[in-house]
Each structure stands twice: as C-alpha cells, then as structure tokens.
Amino acid sequence: MPGDKSISHRAIMLAALAEGTSHIAGFLDGDDTRATARAFAQMGVRIEAARACERIVHGVGLHGLRAPDGDIDCGNAGTGMRLLAGLLAGQAFDATLTGDASLSRRPMRRVIEPLTQMGAQIESEGGMPPLRVHGKRALHGIDYDLPVASAQVKSAILLAGLYARGETRAREPHPTRDYTERMLAAFGWPVEFGAGFAKLSGGHALRATEVSVPADFSSAAFFIVAASLVPGSEIVLRDVGMNPRRTGLVQVLRAMGADIREMNARGQSGEDVADLIIKYAPLRGIDVPIEVVPDMIDEFPILFVAAAAARGTTRVRGAAELRVKESDRIAVMARGLRALGIRIEETADGASIEGGRLEGGAVDSAGDHRCAMSFAVAGLVARAPVRIGDCANVATSFPGFKELANSSGFDLAAGTP
Numbered sequence: 343m344p345g346d347k348s349i350s351h352r353a354i355m356l357a358a359l360a361e362g363t364s365h366i367a368g369f370l371d372g373d374d375t376r377a378t379a380r381a382f383a384q385m386g387v388r389i390e391a392a393r394a395c396e397r398i399v400h401g402v403g404l405h406g407l408r409a410p411d412g413d414i415d416c417g418n419a420g421t422g423m424r425l426l427a428g429l430l431a432g433q434a435f436d437a438t439l440t441g442d443a444s445l446s447r448r449p450m451r452r453v454i455e456p457l458t459q460m461g462a463q464i465e466s467e468g469g470m471p472p473l474r475v476h477g478k479r480a481l482h483g484i485d486y487d488l489p490v491a492s493a494q495v496k497s498a499i500l501l502a503g504l505y506a507r508g509e510t511r512a513r514e515p516h517p518t519r520d521y522t523e524r525m526l527a528a529f530g531w532p533v534e535f536g537a538g539f540a541k542l543s544g545g546h547a548l549r550a551t552e553v554s555v556p557a558d559f560s561s562a563a564f565f566i567v568a569a570s571l572v573p574g575s576e577i578v579l580r581d582v583g584m585n586p587r588r589t590g591l592v593q594v595l596r597a598m599g600a601d602i603r604e605m606n607a608r609g610q611s612g613e614d615v616a617d618l619i620i621k622y623a624p625l626r627g628i629d630v631p632i633e634v635v636p637d638m639i640d641e642f643p644i645l646f647v648a649a650a651a652a653r654g655t656t657r658v659r660g661a662a663e664l665r666v667k668e669s670d671r672i673a674v675m676a677r678g679l680r681a682l683g684i685r686i687e688e689t690a691d692g693a694s695i696e697g698g699r700l701e702g703g704a705v706d707s708a709g710d711h712r713c714a715m716s717f718a719v720a721g722l723v724a725r726a727p728v729r730i731g732d733c734a735n736v737a738t739s740f741p742g743f744k745e746l747a748n749s750s751g752f753d754l755a756a757g758t759p
C-alpha cells in the first residue's frame with residue numbers, strides 16, 4: 343500500500359521548517375503530496391527524491407523560507423492548502439494559494455476565521471480559494487473551540503501557533519487524527535495533546551529527524567472491502583497505519599460480519615502500525631454508530647459499496663462533512679450506486695443504503711479519487727462491467743492503483759475518456 347497521505351504532507355512541512363536534514367521513508371509519491379513538496383521548493387527548500395517513496399529535506403529553520411516565485415498550486419489537496427494557510431500566516435512575505443476546480447469550491451472560512459483571530463490577514467473568494475495570505479503579521483495565541491471536527495483546521499491553528507506569541511489551544515467537538523501533534527513532538531517541539539485538545543507555545547525550534555511513514559489506512563480500505571466481498575479471498579496488507587482516529591472502518595466492518603485480523607501490532611516513528619489479514623465473509627447492514635463517523639471520515643465512499651453488497655440496510659448519519667470533501671461524496675456515491683441498481687436514500691447528513699445485487703453500468707466519480715476507487719471495488723462484484731468516468735485523480739492519493747488492483751484480482755482496463 344502507498345504511504346499515508348496525511349502524514350506525508352506533514353512530514354514535508356515540518357522537515358522544511360526544521361534545522362538540519364530530515365529523511366522521510368515511505369513517502370506517498372502522489373499528486374497531492376508532490377504539490378506540497380513543490381510549494382516548499384518554491385520557497386527555497388531543497389528536497390531530494392532519492393527514490394519515489396523517499397525524500398531528503400534540507401530544512402531551512404522556522405524563519406528560513408523565502409517568498410515563493412509565484413502562486414502556490416495545491417492541486418486537489420485540502421490538507422495541503424489548509425495547513426499551508428496556517429503556516430504561511432506566520433511568514434514575513436505574502437503568498438497566494440490556488441487549487442484545482444474541486445479545491446476551488448471547498449470551504450476555507452473554517453481556517454480563515456481562527457487564523458484571523460490570531461492576527462493573520464487572509465483574503466479569499468467569498469470564503470473559497472484562492473487564498474491570499476499576507477505576511478509580516480504579528481500572531482498571538484488563541485484558545486479556540488472548533489465548530490466542526492477537523493484535523494486540517496486544528497493543524498492550521500497549531501502551525502500558525504509555532505509563530506505566535508503565547509499559547510495556542512485548539513479544542514475539538516470530537517477527537518480527530520493527531521498526526522500534527524505527534525509529529526511536532528517527534529521534531530522536538532513541546533506540545534501537549536490528548537483526545538480532542540492540543541496546545542503549544544511559540545518560540546521553540548524544530549529539529550530534523552527521521553520519519554517513517556506507514557501505509558495509508560484509507561488506501562488499504564479499498565482492498566479490505568474488496569477482500570471482504572469476493573468469495574474465496576484472503577489478502578495480507580503490510581505496515582498499515584492503525585492510528586485509532588483513522589480506523590473506524592475496521593470496527594464498522596467487523597460489526598457487519600467482516601473477518602479482519604491484525605498481526606504484528608507495533609509502534610513505528612510514534613505511530614501504530616500492523617499487518618492486516620482479510621478474508622471473505624458475508625456482510626450484513628448496520629446502523630453506523632455516530633461517534634465512529636470522524637474516525638472513518640474518508641472511508642464512507644467504500645463503506646457505501648460494502649453496504650450495497652451487504653444483506654439488509656445500512657444507515658449513516660452525522661456525516662454532513664462528506665458533502666464538502668473532494669466532491670459531495672453522499673451525492674456522488676448515491677448517484678453511482680443507483681446507476682448500478684442499488685436503492686439508496688440520501689439525507690442531509692448521511693444515507694440509507696439497501697443491500698442488493700450490483701449490476702453493471704456507467705458511473706461518474708466527479709473527479710474524486712476515493713469515489714473512483716470505490717466504484718472499482720463495486721465493479722469487482724457487479725454482474726456486468728462498470729464504466730467509471732472522471733477518475734484521473736486516483737493518482738492524488740494512490741499512484742499505481744490500477745496495477746496493484748489488477749495484480750490482486752481486479753480486472754481494470756483504461757477506457758477512452
């Protein structure tokens with residue numbers, strides 16, 4: 343499985359701001375994380391790619407970035423843009439963050455609001471990209487209650503907090519992935535954090551370190567569901583990141599009847615990692631517990647496919663955030679699964695999916711990598727071929743998906759656009 347996207351973004355960012363040379367192993371060489379690496383190269387950071395999944399970052403220190411040579415294009419990456427907004431708010435220069443069509447429609451007020459409270463000045467297009475982040479602003483710490491559970495917002499605040507006078511605190515309505523906190527600690531920055539809160543003070547330094555990035559659980563998720571759905575399957579996925587704030591899908595699939603075993607559970611660079619063995623098992627629909635939703639926020643497209651192939655009804659609620667991801671994932675998955683013969687009712691914050699027989703047909707991923715890969719899994723169990731449109735963005739998070747999928751028993755062919 344490819345390296346973790348969330349961790350790869352953060353590794354580049356902290357390594358760039360550290361003193362000394364950091365080595366990143368297991369880096370995700372995808373479009374999103376390459377865009378983040380390119381952003382720092384534009385700001386004067388030398389980054390070597392000895393191999394595709396490795397980066398050597400020559401850190402310039404907290405105040406060593408220089409004004410970029412043009413706009414910074416974050417591509418499709420919400421994580422890249424939101425975290426960079428926080429980090430750029432503390433610089434001595436202005437910078438403009440742009441993105442592709444999908445990113446240009448995503449809400450940025452959630453970061454602009456707290457960063458402005460810290461003293462930043464950020465202009466947007468009615469709360470959406472491009473973002474013009476002004477430099478030379480004196481930032482100060484805030485004590486912020488996040489209105490939505492978002493690791494990106496929390497991380498933007500913490501990264502601005504590195505440059506702020508005094509203490510910066512973030513509190514979340516539900517705990518989210520704590521990669522920024524864990525990685526700041528690994529780079530030697532004093533940070534206190536626990537379930538749903540984090541705090542740090544400005545005025546320290548980041549020290550270069552070695553980062554070993556685990557495999558991305560969200561990428562593994564497509565294979566976990568594929569193996570669960572295809573009779574006779576048994577697959578092993580190695581070195582998968584098992585941070586509890588990411589692995590809600592395991593809990594939900596097990597409640598649906600899935601056979602998922604964890605082996606060799608261990609720590610690696612401050613992260614939980616394990617090998618997973620997944621065997622075919624018939625699934626039944628469940629009501630997804632609302633408190634698990636943030637722990638599987640990126641896995642709903644593939645859960646919808648598992649639900650479509652399960653016996654009985656699966657109900658999802660409390661997941662309105664899905665409507666502002668790379669696409670409106672509730673709408674895109676509902677439309678696609680309906681085209682494959684599944685009965686699915688949308689609600690504002692979820693869906694009710696009746697398991698049934700998946701037929702062949704044409705579906706549209708709306709440029710969303712996770713929807714495209716989910717439809718590929720649907721095609722694996724459908725009774726006739728599924729034609730998946732607008733799927734080039736798979737490379738944002740999972741370069742080589744088609745080849746790896748085909749080597750494990752999928753039958754994916756490139757179509758004509």
Ligand code: S3P
Binds near residue numbers: 421492494
């Ligand atoms: C991410 C946080 C989540 C997730 C995204 C990656 C991160 O978004 O959906 O894919 O790396 O911090 P939110 O912060 O919007 O919940």
